[in-house]
């Protein structure tokens with residue numbers, strides 16, 4: 001393997017790791033946003049405990065002070081992490 005190829009491949013790996021780190025940071029921010037906005041009146045309800053449908057109701061009910069962007073981020077976060085709908089048996 002030539003030195004140039006090695007450099008090229010290391011750059012690829014590093015930029016990839018950076019993307020992972022950024023995704024991590026984004027997830028952390030969303031988690032912090034959730035904790036900041038949705039745990040002022042009660043404990044943090046683990047997203048996995050409720051369905052997204054239920055969270056939509058609560059974000060509407062208790063998220064009136066959120067900006068559009070915050071609401072969108074929160075809903076994205078909850079959609080990704082909420083309990084999956086129960087499958088009809």
Ligand code: HEC
Pocket residue numbers: 037038039040041042045050054055058059061062063
């Ligand atoms: C102003 C205070 C307040 C804020 C802020 C708040 N909640 Fe609540 N939350 C309540 C109260 C009071 C209840 C119980 C009554 C009810 O179900 O509406 C509740 C209940 C809930 C429940 C149902 C728990 C259960 O076991 O039935 C969920 C889920 C929930 N909130 C999610 C959220 C989310 C998501 C946010 C952020 C957008 C949020 N809450 C922000 C006051 C708040």
